[in-house]
Amino acid sequence: MASSKGPASPAARVAEMEKMSVEQLKAVKEQTDLEVNLLQDSLNNIRTATTRLDLASAALHDLSLRPQGKKMLVPLTASLYVPGTLDDSEKVLVDIGTGYFVEKTMVEGKDYCERKIHLLKSNYDQLLELASNKKTVADEAGAALQAKLKQLAPQT
């Protein structure tokens, strides 16, 4: 269950952490570390998806430059290509998700790629902010834990 980080200001957070025992602090740090890792994974996924969309957009652009009737090789499997000729490059089929494909013009197709890339970029920025906030909390927890352990150590 995601724990809500009550105090918003870093000073208040550190004060809260000082009040906790070593056990609780360890648990908080582990929890935040997990969350940071999750967020980093999501960031990577978004980056991969954006790269793929960029490639698609570039491929589209390249396709639009080719004349109709141009000879090409069509991949049937990963190792089998078949010679063919380029038909109308003005129409493209776009996969919009959940098994639906839409026929669009070259311009609309490029526009689709642009739109998706913008959406992903804004998601990425939001996620990046969340991830850095969480990392700050995790670092504070780590520092507080270190301080607490040092406090307890000489007490023998």
Added chain:
Amino acid sequence: MASPAAVRELQRDLENKANDLSKIQKDIAKNHQVRKKYTIQLGENELVLKELELLKEDANVYKLIGPVLVKQDLAEANANVRKRIEYISAELKRLDATVQDLEEKQNSKREAVLKVQQRMQALQAGKAKA
């Protein structure tokens, strides 16, 4: 007085309650997983709906059924996606209610386990407890 039979019975009770608690926690975890899957599907379907709405009336829509791309009517595709969104939203609401119920059960089980543990501690300390 702390009879070994009473201690054993309490221990059995504790085990039962602890097992129940872990089962409830497993159910909660499964609920979260299913809810994650549905949320992802809902997001994807909403994206598709947005794209479909941007299309002109005469645009060609195809649906991938197995290895076959089948031409679909735009209105039909819209209706299908809307219906799926409705269904997924209903499922999510149902899951919400279930998880709330499970969490209440979890909390009350936790309290019950704690009480049994306390009784056991009292018994083992040698005091007779009713």
